[in-house]
Amino acid sequence: MKPFGLVSLFILAALPAYAHIGRALQVPSASDLASDFPVSSRRHHLRARASPKNAADMAKIQDPSQECQEYGYSASQALSKKYPGYHIASLVDGDDQAQQVWSEVQQSGIIPSDIQPRGATKGHYGISDQSSDSYNNDKDPDCWWTATGCTSPKHPNIGDDLTSCPEPNTWGLTFDDGPNCSHNAFYDYLSKNNLKATMFFIGVNVLDLPFQAQRALADGHDICLHTWSHRYMTTLSNEQVFSELYYTMRIIKDVVGVTPRCWRPPYGDVDDRVRAIAAGLGLRTIIWSHDTDDWNIVPDGTEATSKIDSNYQKIIDKQTQNKLDGKGVNVLTHELTENTMGEFQKEFPKIKEAFTNVVPLTACFNVTQPYAENQYKYPIFADFIKGNVNPQGLPSLDQMPQINVSSKIDVTPEKQQTSAGGFSSASKSVDETTESDDADTSSSKSGNGSASQSSSDSSTEGSSKDGGSNSSAAAVSLCMSGLLVPILLSFAML
Ligand SMILES: *[C@@H]1O[C@H](CO)[C@@H](O)[C@H](O)[C@H]1NC(C)=O
Ligand SMILES: *[C@@H]1O[C@H](CO)[C@@H](O)[C@H](O)[C@H]1NC(C)=O
Ligand SMILES: *[C@@H]1O[C@H](CO)[C@@H](O)[C@H](O)[C@H]1NC(C)=O
Ligand SMILES: *[C@@H]1O[C@H](CO)[C@@H](O)[C@H](O)[C@H]1NC(C)=O
Numbered sequence: 001m002k003p004f005g006l007v008s009l010f011i012l013a014a015l016p017a018y019a020h021i022g023r024a025l026q027v028p029s030a031s032d033l034a035s036d037f038p039v040s041s042r043r044h045h046l047r048a049r050a051s052p053k054n055a056a057d058m059a060k061i062q063d064p065s066q067e068c069q070e071y072g073y074s075a076s077q078a079l080s081k082k083y084p085g086y087h088i089a090s091l092v093d094g095d096d097q098a099q100q101v102w103s104e105v106q107q108s109g110i111i112p113s114d115i116q117p118r119g120a121t122k123g124h125y126g127i128s129d130q131s132s133d134s135y136n137n138d139k140d141p142d143c144w145w146t147a148t149g150c151t152s153p154k155h156p157n158i159g160d161d162l163t164s165c166p167e168p169n170t171w172g173l174t175f176d177d178g179p180n181c182s183h184n185a186f187y188d189y190l191s192k193n194n195l196k197a198t199m200f201f202i203g204v205n206v207l208d209l210p211f212q213a214q215r216a217l218a219d220g221h222d223i224c225l226h227t228w229s230h231r232y233m234t235t236l237s238n239e240q241v242f243s244e245l246y247y248t249m250r251i252i253k254d255v256v257g258v259t260p261r262c263w264r265p266p267y268g269d270v271d272d273r274v275r276a277i278a279a280g281l282g283l284r285t286i287i288w289s290h291d292t293d294d295w296n297i298v299p300d301g302t303e304a305t306s307k308i309d310s311n312y313q314k315i316i317d318k319q320t321q322n323k324l325d326g327k328g329v330n331v332l333t334h335e336l337t338e339n340t341m342g343e344f345q346k347e348f349p350k351i352k353e354a355f356t357n358v359v360p361l362t363a364c365f366n367v368t369q370p371y372a373e374n375q376y377k378y379p380i381f382a383d384f385i386k387g388n389v390n391p392q393g394l395p396s397l398d399q400m401p402q403i404n405v406s407s408k409i410d411v412t413p414e415k416q417q418t419s420a421g422g423f424s425s426a427s428k429s430v431d432e433t434t435e436s437d438d439a440d441t442s443s444s445k446s447g448n449g450s451a452s453q454s455s456s457d458s459s460t461e462g463s464s465k466d467g468g469s470n471s472s473a474a475a476v477s478l479c480m481s482g483l484l485v486p487i488l489l490s491f492a493m494l
């Protein structure tokens with residue numbers, strides 16, 4: 001197998017200087033992505049293998065470079081034969097299960113026929129100028145977040161995206177791009193502080209780092225997906241969008257034993273075509289309300305640590321200055337590198353002082369059953385803040401089940417998931433007792449598709465910061481008008 005492909009891509013991408021225009025419009029330069037996922041930078045020499053035999057062994061390793069040794073786990077090799085490689089996912093030859101699910105999603109009629117894949121830059125790490133420029137932002141017929149920040153779909157049978165954490169004085173804790181090989185110190189820190197987070201995992205990282213993925217569940221975090229290969233999803237064909245989501249869902253089931261029902265689009269790049277395929281697979285789309293831009297921290301990125309500190313500080317200031325309209329935040333932070341993980345640990349004391357609660361998105365939305373499997377029970381917000389932070393029914397690290405190859409997954413479409421406590425917009429609220437509260441409260445329940453805040457919430461936030469949704473469209477026009485900056489992708493921007 002080709003371990004840590006994404007890692008090397010990240011390193012490759014971060015070397016030359018690059019400019020970035022608008023958070024959702026990172027584009028690689030022509031020569032940089034000749035081979036996406038190069039194997040050349042495997043970094044598994046110098047030290048003896050740590051050879052962990054299971055997730056419990058792995059969790060004990062303290063030396064980061066040992067954590068990042070390849071572990072020749074035989075199940076991984078069996079798995080890698082069943083999955084797409086280190087490139088954009090498509091249906092694997094002879095995979096009847098995938099083919100059947102794909103047929104079902106298509107036949108359900110959920111995929112809109114009036115939205116085409118958008119033009120991509122090389123490697124699908126960006127949207128082409130022409131494609132961005134020709135989109136009608138005012139009408140926004142496709143509810144394309146990248147262009148307008150839209151989070152309320154305009155096509156049928158799709159729940160609104162989840163954005164802010166509805167609870168006041170609350171920091172919704174989320175980490176994208178994991179699992180990371182050397183995350184033990186960070187996960188230890190989260191545990192020590194009784195913190196649980198929503199983890200958005202990348203499919204190939206789960207393939208490469210199965211024990212690290214298992215630890216997330218055992219530690220009581222909740223797992224959503226973040227696609228197979230981290231591309232701009234609106235540029236992919238229907239079948240590629242399906243495969244990026246389906247294979248990531250299935251590998252999390254194979255490795256961790258749960259079937260997630262939520263996903264976050266890389267770069268926030270989602271429109272109704274992509275949302276519909278996700279909804280057909282039973283996945284709720286989750287964006288964020290506030291962004292730390294931590295993915296771009298030096299030395300792997302280009303922003304000084306002090307800049308990332310101040311991005312965190314701005315979110316904290318909004319809380320202390322009462323500028324959050326009585327809502328909480330759903331903050332984009334990353335399990336990408338030791339630097340992004342370290343940054344959170346450094347900022348946490350300040351966050352804790354400003355925000356009464358720091359909770360995972362399950363608690364923000366009273367989601368008690370984040371997975372298709374119903375034996376796990378996550379705490380609702382009220383329980384979580386009382387200190388009952390541990391979900392029930394989870395296996396401990398040393399009870400992790402064997403890795404399975406090609407598990408069957410439950411793909412009930414999002415709108416048909418009506419049982420209480422799910423991520424679905426059709427899921428009943430578990431908190432029926434507050435049904436008679438004022439309209440505001442009940443409209444923010446995950447109960448009927450309106451757990452998310454209005455789209456203006458996230459777009460306002462975006463544009464007031466780092467060239468968010470609106471300004472990114474403006475940035476495209478800038479680029480079109482001849483001001484061509486050499487731009488290089490940083491693979492892991494969100
Ligand atoms: C952002 O774009 C939307 C849709 O084009 C528009 O309605 C809104 O006024 C814009 N917001 C800002 C701050 O320019
Ligand atoms: C793999 O399958 C076996 C048998 O069906 C089951 O007991 C085990 O829990 C599964 N493992 C995972 C990780 O789902
Ligand atoms: C994880 O973090 C380490 C240390 O910062 C980094 O070398 C590696 O590229 C990251 N990514 C993965 C997938 O492990
Ligand atoms: C979660 O439940 C609490 C009561 O336990 C309620 O006040 C709150 O509105 C609910 N939140 C959502 C998003 O349903």
Ligand SMILES: *[C@@H]1O[C@H](CO)[C@@H](O)[C@H](O)[C@H]1NC(C)=O
Nearest residue numbers: 425426442443447448449450
């Ligand atoms: C959600 O609630 C609103 C207001 O009560 C109602 O008009 C709408 O039909 C509901 N939507 C769904 C999907 O149940």
Ligand SMILES: [Zn+2]
Nearest residue numbers: 176177266494
């Ligand atoms: Zn990401």
